Each structure stands twice: as C-alpha cells, then as structure tokens.
Amino acid sequence: MSDSNAHQFLKDFRRRWTLATGLRAALWCLGGAIAAMLAYALYWRVQGHQVPWSFYPVLAFWALVIAGMWTLARSLSRREAAEKADAHFGLKDGLASTMQFEEEGRDGEIYQLQRRAVEDRLQDEKVSTVPLAAPWKVACFSVGGLALAIWMATLPNSDAVQNRLNAEQAMLERTATVKEQLEEAVEELLEDLDEDEKAALDVEQLKSWVKELEETKDQKEALRQLARFEQKIAKAMQGLEARKDEETLKLAAAELDKSDLAAARQLGKKLDLKEFKAAAMDLKNMKPSDKDPQGRKLTNEERKKMLEKLREATKRMANGAKGRKNNKMPQAGKEGGKEMQDLADLLDELDEAAEEWDEEMGELEEIEGEFEEGEFDEAMGKFMGRMKNLDARKKLRGKLGKMRQNLGKSQGFVAGGSSSLQLGTGGLRPGKGTDQRRREGETEMPEQMAAERLKGQKGSGPSQSTVEDAESGTGISGRRSAVQERTFARQMESFVARDDVPEEMKQGVREYFERIHEVETGAGEE
Structure with a gap:
C-alpha cells in the first residue's frame, strides 16, 4: 500500500x-x-x-x-x-x-x-x-x-377545559361587542347634545372612559371595568347636580302659585316641572315693549300694565328665594367648577332692576321710542344664562342616566343574563327619519274627493235581525228547530295518528271501532 x-x-x-x-x-x-x-x-x-x-x-x-x-x-x-x-x-x-x-x-x-x-x-x-x-x-x-x-x-381538550375555553372566547367576543356598542352609544349621545350641554360636559373625558375598556376573557375583570365606568358616569352626574338652585326655584314656584295672575301661575308651574329654559323665556316675554305683536304702538297705560305683571312675577320669585335664605339651606359655592352668583341674589337683583324700571316709568307721562332698560336687560341676561345652564344640566343628567342604563344592560350581557345586546334608541331621532319609497303607478287623489264622506239612510239597508215594538207584536214567540244527523268521520284515524298516544292504546281503539262496526252491520242485516 x-x-x-x-x-x-x-x-x-x-x-x-x-x-x-x-x-x-x-x-x-x-x-x-x-x-x-x-x-x-x-x-x-x-x-x-x-x-x-x-x-x-x-x-x-x-x-x-x-x-x-x-x-x-x-x-x-x-x-x-x-x-x-x-x-x-x-x-x-x-x-x-x-x-x-x-x-x-x-x-x-x-x-x-x-x-x-x-x-x-x-x-x-x-x-x-x-x-x-x-x-x-x-x-x-x-x-x-x-x-x-x-x-x-x-387528543382533544377535555370537556371541562373545552367548555372553559369556549366561555373565554365567548366572553372575549362579548366584551368586544360591549365596547363597540358603548362607543356608538357615546357618539349618539354627543351628537344629540346642544351647545349648552356640551359646555357643561367634558366630552373628551367621556370618550377616554370608553377607550379605557379592554377586551378580556375574564368575566370578573370585564364586570369590574364596566362598574368603574358606571361609577365615573355617576360621579359626573353628581357634579351636574344643582340642588341649591333647584330648591330656590321650587320655593319661587310655590310663591308664584299664590299670584292672582294666570301668567305668573303658569310661570310657577313650569318652574315646578323644572322646565327652566321655557320658564325663562316666559319671563322674558313678559317684558314690556313699545309695540305689540301686530306692530301697533302701545300706550303708556298698556306698558305699565305689562310692567306690573313683570314686577309681580319678579317680586314673588325674589320673595320665594328669600325663604331659602331664611331657612339657611346649604350653599354650594361652585357650579361645574366655576364660582357662580347665588341664584337668590340674582333674583333680588332682577327684582330691584324691575322695581327701578317701574319707578322711572311712573314718573313719565308718555314714553317715546324704545325703553332704556339697560340694568334690567343685564340682570335678565344673567338670569337667562343661569336658567339655560340649569336646563342643560337637567337634560344632560337624563342623558347620562340613559348611559348608565346602557352600562347596566352591558353588565347583564357580560354576566350572561341576556343573549343579545342592543344599546341606544334603535333608530333615528324624531324628525330625522326619511322614507324614499314610492309606489309605482301612484295617482293623485282629486281634491273634490279629499273631504267626501259616504253616508247611508238609517233603517233602509238589509239586516240579520228585526226589532218589533211591544204594541205591534203578536205576543207569541217561537223557535224552529230541526233534527240533524251529524256524522263524526275519521275519529279513529285522527286519534291513531297522534304521536302522544301509546301503541297499545291505539290498537285497543282500532279493535273497539271494528267491533262497533261489526255489531252495526249485523243489526242492519237482521
């Protein structure tokens, strides 16, 4: 090698x-x-x-x-x-x-x-x-x-594990559905807000609360998230409360109800129903002007009468508000995070402006042109703004209350209390819906047929029964009856065809009917 x-x-x-x-x-x-x-x-x-x-x-x-x-x-x-x-x-x-x-x-x-x-x-x-x-x-x-x-x-998962995994997957889908529908509900809520309501609510914070919700497989964690969200909504609703002002207006409404003027009592009724914005507009409409709605120039006496009605309303409202001060009800220094004037003081200011205006008018024999009511307009503007704010807060609390109801539905859906979840109103708001469908071949109804009404003549048509007077009758009443033979066909077949009847009973019924027919046939032959 x-x-x-x-x-x-x-x-x-x-x-x-x-x-x-x-x-x-x-x-x-x-x-x-x-x-x-x-x-x-x-x-x-x-x-x-x-x-x-x-x-x-x-x-x-x-x-x-x-x-x-x-x-x-x-x-x-x-x-x-x-x-x-x-x-x-x-x-x-x-x-x-x-x-x-x-x-x-x-x-x-x-x-x-x-x-x-x-x-x-x-x-x-x-x-x-x-x-x-x-x-x-x-x-x-x-x-x-x-x-x-x-x-x-x-080998597949055991039944217990598979059931748990299915439950976790279902919970993940449910939390995703809840978050999606809550986002839609919040968007609908924000679209429905007017400018006064948007000013009273932190819109971005409400959106961030929804974004904080996370999809999870854990039912307890999902319920905790919804509970925290509901607590935040409840806290926001509590921040929108204006109990002090509402109590003041309630006392003012009770005082207005004692007035002899229908307009003042109507104003008090609206305040009692917490229709603050409408009540403020009614009070503003009571303000005297130089012309009536038809454009006719008002006389000095007519203007004084209008001012007396306004003075009656402002005075009673101020007196009612003083009752709250005398009772030493709790004061709220801030409304919505801003220092605001006490409503009772605002009503006093409004009444004083109306009183001063009334005194100035009483010194004049005739007023030419438009009024000079700058102080009253300033006080009235403050009152209108305050009432709009109260009205916006009241409406906003109601809308947030519906949001809390939606959260309650969501918690029930997550907890398995319901198989489906449908939040919101389920449709467009009033006045927003349209239907573009049209029937083919539609013809206009003639105008002469629009108000037509068909009428008949009383007692001239056919009837299934007649009525006789006691004096014109024969005094005899009868009833006809006829003997009719009724056959009850296919009784056995319908009974045998039932699914809830045992087979032994069906067989016995067949034999019973067959024997009856045999007896009837034998008797006929004899």
Missing part, C-alpha cells in the same frame, strides 16, 4: 469513527428530547388541555444541534485516529509510528521497512469492521416515546 493509500485508510477510519460518535450522540440527544416531549405532553394532558405540538420540532432541533456540537467536540486528530486504529486493528502503534516518522522526515532503511510492514498489514484490514455501537435500547425508546408523544398531541 502506498503512502496515499495509508493516508486514505486513516481518513476513512476517522470518518467511520466520527459517524459512530455522531450516531450515538444523536440517539442519546433525541432520546432526551423525546423524554422531554413526553413530560411536556403529560403536563398538558394532566390539566386536560390539548398538547401544543409545535413545541416538538423545537426540542428535536435543539437535540440535533447539541448532538452535532458533541460530535465536533469528540472528533479525532490524525495522531488520535492513528492511535485508535492501532488499538482497534492490533497494529501495536505501527500506524502511529509511521505517521510520526513521516512528520519528522525520517526516511532511513529501517523506517521504510517498518512502513512496508504496516502497509502489508493494512491490506487485510477494512474500516467497515469498526462498530457503530449504536445504543439500540435508546433508539427503541425514542421511537416508542415519539409515537406516544404524537398520539397524545392528537
């Missing part, structure tokens, strides 16, 4: 040895990975879950990586391979010595003789005799364990 053949033999031996090492490392690492797969699968199956099989390839991949790294770490150098070959083939360090002599450059006759002896010996040896020495027990365990792990991965 030449030098190249000796070197080739050593390369083949190293390759064979590396293959055996890699095979053993791969089997051991895969065996460990499959054992980990079984433990992983058992962990999920004990809890009743389906095994996430996607973890299996990850374990197998890292097992092969570790096996490859182990094989590289255990690979042999030329000297180590020569020593292993000498030990395996019984060369007594012949191949290792030959490789060493070549590396040292020794080429004497004795070295050549030794190299030829080794080459002659290697001609009878085969690298394939090197055993792979695979751990077959580990291999069998790996095959069986892999099959078991794959089988466990195919």
Whole structure:
C-alpha cells in the first residue's frame, strides 16, 4: 500500500469513527428530547388541555444541534485516529509510528521497512469492521416515546377545559361587542347634545372612559371595568347636580302659585316641572315693549300694565328665594367648577332692576321710542344664562342616566343574563327619519274627493235581525228547530295518528271501532 493509500485508510477510519460518535450522540440527544416531549405532553394532558405540538420540532432541533456540537467536540486528530486504529486493528502503534516518522522526515532503511510492514498489514484490514455501537435500547425508546408523544398531541381538550375555553372566547367576543356598542352609544349621545350641554360636559373625558375598556376573557375583570365606568358616569352626574338652585326655584314656584295672575301661575308651574329654559323665556316675554305683536304702538297705560305683571312675577320669585335664605339651606359655592352668583341674589337683583324700571316709568307721562332698560336687560341676561345652564344640566343628567342604563344592560350581557345586546334608541331621532319609497303607478287623489264622506239612510239597508215594538207584536214567540244527523268521520284515524298516544292504546281503539262496526252491520242485516 502506498503512502496515499495509508493516508486514505486513516481518513476513512476517522470518518467511520466520527459517524459512530455522531450516531450515538444523536440517539442519546433525541432520546432526551423525546423524554422531554413526553413530560411536556403529560403536563398538558394532566390539566386536560390539548398538547401544543409545535413545541416538538423545537426540542428535536435543539437535540440535533447539541448532538452535532458533541460530535465536533469528540472528533479525532490524525495522531488520535492513528492511535485508535492501532488499538482497534492490533497494529501495536505501527500506524502511529509511521505517521510520526513521516512528520519528522525520517526516511532511513529501517523506517521504510517498518512502513512496508504496516502497509502489508493494512491490506487485510477494512474500516467497515469498526462498530457503530449504536445504543439500540435508546433508539427503541425514542421511537416508542415519539409515537406516544404524537398520539397524545392528537387528543382533544377535555370537556371541562373545552367548555372553559369556549366561555373565554365567548366572553372575549362579548366584551368586544360591549365596547363597540358603548362607543356608538357615546357618539349618539354627543351628537344629540346642544351647545349648552356640551359646555357643561367634558366630552373628551367621556370618550377616554370608553377607550379605557379592554377586551378580556375574564368575566370578573370585564364586570369590574364596566362598574368603574358606571361609577365615573355617576360621579359626573353628581357634579351636574344643582340642588341649591333647584330648591330656590321650587320655593319661587310655590310663591308664584299664590299670584292672582294666570301668567305668573303658569310661570310657577313650569318652574315646578323644572322646565327652566321655557320658564325663562316666559319671563322674558313678559317684558314690556313699545309695540305689540301686530306692530301697533302701545300706550303708556298698556306698558305699565305689562310692567306690573313683570314686577309681580319678579317680586314673588325674589320673595320665594328669600325663604331659602331664611331657612339657611346649604350653599354650594361652585357650579361645574366655576364660582357662580347665588341664584337668590340674582333674583333680588332682577327684582330691584324691575322695581327701578317701574319707578322711572311712573314718573313719565308718555314714553317715546324704545325703553332704556339697560340694568334690567343685564340682570335678565344673567338670569337667562343661569336658567339655560340649569336646563342643560337637567337634560344632560337624563342623558347620562340613559348611559348608565346602557352600562347596566352591558353588565347583564357580560354576566350572561341576556343573549343579545342592543344599546341606544334603535333608530333615528324624531324628525330625522326619511322614507324614499314610492309606489309605482301612484295617482293623485282629486281634491273634490279629499273631504267626501259616504253616508247611508238609517233603517233602509238589509239586516240579520228585526226589532218589533211591544204594541205591534203578536205576543207569541217561537223557535224552529230541526233534527240533524251529524256524522263524526275519521275519529279513529285522527286519534291513531297522534304521536302522544301509546301503541297499545291505539290498537285497543282500532279493535273497539271494528267491533262497533261489526255489531252495526249485523243489526242492519237482521
């Protein structure tokens, strides 16, 4: 064997040895990975879950990586391979010595003789005799364990786990539905607000409360979120309350109800019903003007009478408000975060302006042109703004109350009390709906038919009954009756066709009717 053949033999031996090492490392690492797969699968199956099989390839991949790294770490150098070959083939360090002599450059006759002896010996040896020495027990365990792990991965979730997962998925969908519909309800609420109501409400904060709601699988967490949202709405409604002003106006309404003027009593009624904006407009309309609605110039006496009515209303309202001060009811220093004038003081100011106006008018014999009522208009403007604010707060509390009702429906929907959720009014607001459908071939109704009404003559038509006077009758009443034979056909068939009748009873009914028919037939023949 030449030098190249000796070197080739050593390369083949190293390759064979590396293959055996890699095979053993791969089997051991895969065996460990499959054992980990079984433990992983058992962990999920004990809890009743389906095994996430996607973890299996990850374990197998890292097992092969570790096996490859182990094989590289255990690979042999030329000297180590020569020593292993000498030990395996019984060369007594012949191949290792030959490789060493070549590396040292020794080429004497004795070295050549030794190299030829080794080459002659290697001609009878085969690298394939090197055993792979695979751990077959580990291999069998790996095959069986892999099959078991794959089988466990195919098992579905247990009934309890599947029901819980279905409930979590349903809860996730329900919370998504709740958030979507609450967002729509808030948008509808904001669209329905007028300028006064928008000024009394923090619109952006309300939107942020809805955005804070998160979709969740946990029912308790979903209910907690809705409860927090409802608490915020309740706190906002509490901030919109104006009990002090409402109590003041209630006392003013009671005082107005004692007035002899119908307009004052009507004003008090609206205040009692908390129609603040309408009441303020009525009071403003009581203000005297230089012309009536038809454009006729009013006389001084007519203007004085109008001012007397206005003075009666403002005076009684101010007197009623003084009753609240005398009772020392609790005062609210702020309304909506802003320091506001006490309503009782505002009514006093309005009454004083009306009184001063009345005194000035009494000193004049005739008033030309328009009135000079700047102080009264200023006080009236403050009162109108205050009443608009109260009216906006009242309406806004009602709308936020509907929002709380929607949150209550949402909580019932999340808790499973209802199978569907429908928030809002379910349609457009009054006056916003349209119907563009038209019937084909529609003809206009003649105008002369629009007010026509069909009439008949009393007592001239046919009737199913007649009425006789007592004096014109015969005094005898009779009733005709005729004997009719009624047949009850298909009684048995309809009874037998019923699903709620046992078969034994059906059979008995058949026999009963058959015997009856036999008796009737025999009697007829006789």
